[in-house]
Amino acid sequence: MAAEPAPANHDETRLHELGYAQELARRMSGFSNFAVSFTIISILSGCLTLYGFGLNTGGPVVIVWGWPIVGLLTLMVGLAMAEVCSSFPTAGGLYYWAAKLARRNAAAWSWFTGWFNFLGQVAVTAGIDFGAAFFLNAFLNLQFGFDATPGNTILLFGIILVVHGLLNTFGVRLVARLNDISVWWHVIGVLIIVLVLAFVPDQHQSASFVFGHFVNNTGWASTLYVCLLGLLLAQYTLTGYDASAHMTEETHDAARSGPRGIVMSIVVSLIAGWVLLIGLTFAIQSYESATGTATAVPPAQIFIDAVGSTGGKLLLLIAIGAQLFCGMSSVTANSRMIYAFSRDGALPASAFWHRVNKRTRTPTNAVWLAAGGAFVLGLPYLWNNTAYAAVTSIAVIGLYIAYVLPTFLRLRQGDAFERGPWHLGRWSKIVGTIAVVWVGIITILFMLPQVNPITVTTFNYTPIAVLVVLGFAGIWWATSARRWFKGPKVQGTPEELAAIERDLEVI
Numbered sequence: 001m002a003a004e005p006a007p008a009n010h011d012e013t014r015l016h017e018l019g020y021a022q023e024l025a026r027r028m029s030g031f032s033n034f035a036v037s038f039t040i041i042s043i044l045s046g047c048l049t050l051y052g053f054g055l056n057t058g059g060p061v062v063i064v065w066g067w068p069i070v071g072l073l074t075l076m077v078g079l080a081m082a083e084v085c086s087s088f089p090t091a092g093g094l095y096y097w098a099a100k101l102a103r104r105n106a107a108a109w110s111w112f113t114g115w116f117n118f119l120g121q122v123a124v125t126a127g128i129d130f131g132a133a134f135f136l137n138a139f140l141n142l143q144f145g146f147d148a149t150p151g152n153t154i155l156l157f158g159i160i161l162v163v164h165g166l167l168n169t170f171g172v173r174l175v176a177r178l179n180d181i182s183v184w185w186h187v188i189g190v191l192i193i194v195l196v197l198a199f200v201p202d203q204h205q206s207a208s209f210v211f212g213h214f215v216n217n218t219g220w221a222s223t224l225y226v227c228l229l230g231l232l233l234a235q236y237t238l239t240g241y242d243a244s245a246h247m248t249e250e251t252h253d254a255a256r257s258g259p260r261g262i263v264m265s266i267v268v269s270l271i272a273g274w275v276l277l278i279g280l281t282f283a284i285q286s287y288e289s290a291t292g293t294a295t296a297v298p299p300a301q302i303f304i305d306a307v308g309s310t311g312g313k314l315l316l317l318i319a320i321g322a323q324l325f326c327g328m329s330s331v332t333a334n335s336r337m338i339y340a341f342s343r344d345g346a347l348p349a350s351a352f353w354h355r356v357n358k359r360t361r362t363p364t365n366a367v368w369l370a371a372g373g374a375f376v377l378g379l380p381y382l383w384n385n386t387a388y389a390a391v392t393s394i395a396v397i398g399l400y401i402a403y404v405l406p407t408f409l410r411l412r413q414g415d416a417f418e419r420g421p422w423h424l425g426r427w428s429k430i431v432g433t434i435a436v437v438w439v440g441i442i443t444i445l446f447m448l449p450q451v452n453p454i455t456v457t458t459f460n461y462t463p464i465a466v467l468v469v470l471g472f473a474g475i476w477w478a479t480s481a482r483r484w485f486k487g488p489k490v491q492g493t494p495e496e497l498a499a500i501e502r503d504l505e506v507i
């Protein structure tokens with residue numbers, strides 16, 4: 001899969017061949033590129049924030065066995081994406097790939113891939129920071145009596161998004177450094193939590209409970225249906241690795257580092273996440289206490305029941321720190337996708353969202369669109385108890401449709417596909433086919449009702465959010481964009497690209 005080391009200017013040369021100037025600062029190493037995706041996957045975010053959902057929707061057996069099953073299928077999606085990423089290392093990522101891989105109607109494929117990616121990116125940012133707000137509210141409630149009400153959670157959600165917007169405004173160097181720290185925070189944090197939960201509690205659940213106990217508190221009678229719904233915990237956690245593709249214009253040796261970042265972030269998360277889920281489930285002292293916690297955060301209650309109030313709060317802080325790192329990285333990746341999509345005129349007011357801050361060489365306006373859009377998606381929690389699960393479903397559906405459309409188009413190209421230096425060889429077809437089939441299944445699955453009876457407070461509004469965005473994009477395409485959107489634009493001749501780069505030099 002590997003080739004000889006590339007010359008120092010190969011990244012810029014390849015970017016010029018793809019039609020773009022080097023507007024963003026290329027300062028990230030391959031490790032930093034991996035760190036962004038690993039941080040956004042964030043097993044201490046997704047695994048823990050949806051753990052309560054898992055406890056009620058299938059219980060331990062679905063939590064523990066759903067993880068490796070979903071993880072291996074997700075790896076197929078990631079491998080197929082990585083191969084395409086190696087051919088087209090641009091910040092536009094998925095929608096750019098769709099345009100270049102489509103045999104016909106390239107602009108339409110690009111348009112809808114980009115809009116699904118936009119929806120998924122905004123939703124995953126909302127899901128991550130909303131989860132962080134849940135956990136922070138639980139800690140503040142335990143420590144200071146700050147009640148875990150919907151209003152308080154939304155307040156914390158907004159504050160966290162503002163902080164992440166400000167961090168991303170300071171430039172890629174700060175974010176890259178924090179992402180590097182985040183990798184070790186996650187790895188060491190998981191080890192600490194698992195070891196503490198393994199050795200401190202006086203008692204643990206049996207292996208038969210952890211690996212075989214089924215729970216159904218959804219109101220649905222079908223065991224199979226509930227088990228399938230419970231896969232959301234794993235599938236939501238294993239999202240966001242397209243960040244490695246979106247950060248390629250800021251990464252050295254992008255045609256190799258981007259694909260490696262995608263694949264390794266999934267593999268490392270798959271292993272570490274399974275260890276975390278098994279350790280947490282063994283440490284449950286009382287199922288009723290975990291599912292009925294007043295803090296609305298079952299892992300926090302499990303920590304406290306297992307190791308006491310002080311120890312539980314310290315473990316909770318480790319999780320909160322990881323979630324805050326995760327949200328910061330999600331805003332980063334989201335803003336790069338917005339920057340690239342608006343660079344090609346596909347968002348309303350594209351010229352504004354594409355604007356690059358000359359001092360920091362970052363798309364500052366896109367950062368704030370990412371944060372603001374995420375806040376809007378989280379607002380229904382004020383009146384809908386299942387809003388968080390809906391946000392995570394929206395993230396999964398939006399992202400995975402965008403992930404798999406370029407793979408589908410790549411399969412249609414067959415041997416005509418021009419591989420990059422990182423590729424799957426003879427395994428491309430089987431891996432890509434598995435990826436397409438799996439995404440088709442989860443797209444339908446996570447739009448279905450999650451709780452019975454269906455009321456205003458339990459309604460899964462995922463289909464509405466998806467249809468609103470898809471409807472907007474579809475109507476805009478039919479009435480206007482199909483006449484002027486031609487897919488990714490070429491910014492100019494080599495001389496014009498060089499002029500753009502000179503204008504953006506930091507003084």
